[in-house]
Amino acid sequence: METKIGYFASIEQYKPMDALEQSVRAEKTGFDSIWVDDHFHPWYHTDAQCGQAWAWMGATLQATKKVFVSTCITCPILRYNPGVVAQTFATLRQMYPKRVGIAVGAGEALNEVPVTAQWPSVPERQDMTVEAIEVMRKLWESKAPVSHKGKYYNLEKAFLYTKPDDEVPLYFSGMGPKGAMLAGKYGDHLMTVSADPDALKKVTIPKFEEGAKAAGKDPKKMERAMLLWYSVDADFDKAVEGNRFWAGCLVPSMFKYRVSDPPEVQLHADMVGKEMMKKNFLCATDAEGLIKEIERFKKAGITHFCLGNSSPNVNFGIDVFKEVIPHVK
Template identity: 30%
Template sequence: MTAIGYTLSSEEHSPADLIEYARRGESAGFDFLSISDHYHPWVREQGHAPFVWSTLGGVATATEDIDVGVGVSAPIQRVHPAIYAQAAATAAAMFDDREFYAGVGTGENLNEHVLGDRWPAHAVRLEMLEEAVDVIRRLWSGEEVSHYGDHYTVENARLYTLPEETPPICVSAYGERAARTAADIGDGFWSVGPQEAVGVWEDHGGEGPRFCQLQACVAATEDEAVETAYEKWPNSALPGELSAELATPALFEQATEMVSKEDIAEGSVITNPDPQAHIDAIETAVDAGYDHVYAMQIGDDQAALTEMYEAEVLPSFS
């Protein structure tokens, strides 16, 4: 069975609004929520980047039954894995008997360089993530941990607040090498948009939930949706590895000067107002191998997507 989720976009909304959208998403009938972890928005027009772990506390108290995941955090530089382990364990404990998914990845320079550390090459970041996940798992055992590794030091650390069930660690990957690493160290797979890497992950023995985000802008007309997505989320059309390497929102704004409205209309953002376009996109992701597919609504009008999904899309997958 396919689980359909709804994105809480930390880059576009205040924490209070995100908590209200979480409540609305549960009321609309979504199976789960995903929330992003950013220190900066991609471009300044998006306007927000609250601390995800504080927001999650509000989401936990504002909702009752819906599952929640962080899609994704990078416990390698800005946040030490020992601190991530405590933050995620606390969040999972607050969601009690609900499923809490701990999404992790190698991150983007935009968010992770803010403490002044050198931004490592991707191969190094993968090594760091492997070591970080090992530290996190050891701390989630409840035992005292001392660790002296290639990238991290932990001394006499023990977590006293732990959830009853250990959260599955779902690892983000886009390339073949990262997908193999995700299969080795993770309990699930996380991606933005259908990616062929999920096949590599499965072939390498990956097991667990497979998450895929779809970017959308629901509006009265397709032209209006394209205009909103072009204004608020032009970064969706950037090619290659730019999203991982650019350091500031200002640099993203310079890069997105290359993006046109036609790029948005013909790209990965669903701008067709017909609910069938969303149903088809979800089915495409399912056919690619994903069992958790979640939709992100670009722009201020979050109700446009949640109401359409409640009435027209979710019933197709119930």
Template identity: 30%
Template sequence: MPQIGYTLSSEEHSPNDLVEHAVRAEAVGFDFVSASDHFHPWVSAQGNAPFVWSTLGGVAAATDDIDVGVGVSAPIIRIHPAIYAQAAATAAAMFDGRTFFAGVGTGENLNEHVLGDHWPEHEVRLEMLEEAVEVVRKLWSGQNVSHHGKHYTVENAKLFTLPEEEPPICVSAYGEKTATAAADFGDGFWSVGPQDTVQTWEDNGGEGPRLCQLSACVADSEEEAVSTVHEQWPNSALPGELSAQLPTPKHFEQAVQMVDEADIAEGSTLTGPDADQHVDSIQEAVDAGYDHVYVHQIGDDQEALFELYEEEVLPSFE
């Protein structure tokens, strides 16, 4: 049976609320939660962007058994891979006895430009990510590490706080080239929305957990759900590579002026109160090759999703 999870949406909620949501998700019966890692929200209406590693410490203290991941971080510019290695190792140690998924990707300019660094093209970012993962694994060995690579330097660094087992490093990929690379240097696969790139990853020898996020807005009616998504998560309807290239929430707010409610209604976000729609979409992701599927409830009303999943959706996968 697939593992069903819930998104801790850092862009929309305060850190204390995210901890409470994790507690509620565990009580409802979700198998895992995944927290997003953002410096900025996509648009200002979302209203938040707490430091994910602090939030995860609260989640570790407040929950008992639920598995946890961070999906996904970009340990290439804003966060040096040596710092990511320490942060993820500490988080994994705090979730002692549970699976901690260390999600990584090539990031978005929205979050990564904040220190004034150049935003390189995707091919370079992928090369940086592969070296970053190499640095992380060296440090997770517990040995004294010096690394002088093309993109990163580490001098005489040793991590003293490590989990008993290394977390799987799950690499986010949306195209065939990245999926092929992810199969080579990752321990798992991460995607937003079912995509056939997971098959490319598997065909190239990829092994490990395969995580997929679905977006939803459970509300009393489809019309209410579409309106909420249009107000708070219109970025989901932006085409192409805009999500990786635009630098600030203001730029996203300008771009989403081209998005109307019809675009939301016709998109991939699950809208309305129909449990069968959720069950079918999760099953579609499973059929595509994912074994971990988690759901992002857009908007303030998280309880609507919790109730629907506790009563109707999760029992369908028992």
């Protein structure tokens, strides 16, 4: 499978218009895809933003020419009703054929608790995600009104009058073994987040393939995408520290427990050591260094990179890929 290089335009790290301008620049540089965070609260507090992803996607799709655009990651189970999620992405895909996708996952307290005051257990949220996908697919595929009485969601003669000509590709977020297996069973592709390459190779991807085969799918035809933050600067220490905004993502308790206050997340992020950031993120001083870092994760089995730019000089962090992309593809 051909390696794809995507640009993660963070609207929690950058103002929405700045992220849009980055995306236009990234497309001209040669990136294959644009990904955007679908969050309510950001993963850091100081100098943070947190725009609304769907509104941003419409503007970015109009401002770009042909690049594929997707969320990374939408939680369709609490603050969003899966029926409304299905409608939104059907509309976007009809307006921009073959250019729109969605990545879904069981969510983070950071985004769901502030506007719902709810935070079910991990197993329950995974069950909710599976049912939400069932609801979304029914609405995308049905040629007649849909009624659904489930454990978590109900539809009564619901029908999407606006549909695209083809199905919206759905990336399923799988981080642990169970999540990866669910991604194989219920998603079109895997989406995972910054992790040790050894864990990807030995656990995440094998479990994803196991789930896909159990559902009668060919995992060789399914992408293994990964959200991965990078920072490039002539000063290597500055490059490493550039990724600090996202260091909270390396603290497992941030995903497991009811932590929804960005200042608290930032306290944990600021305690993450540089060695851990170097191991799990991309840190480099030039194009050659980025190529070596990307190859590390290619060898672990990643086929579609969603690269979040935390470089001290953001434009340089995009332009350097004119040299990187031809080598890693």
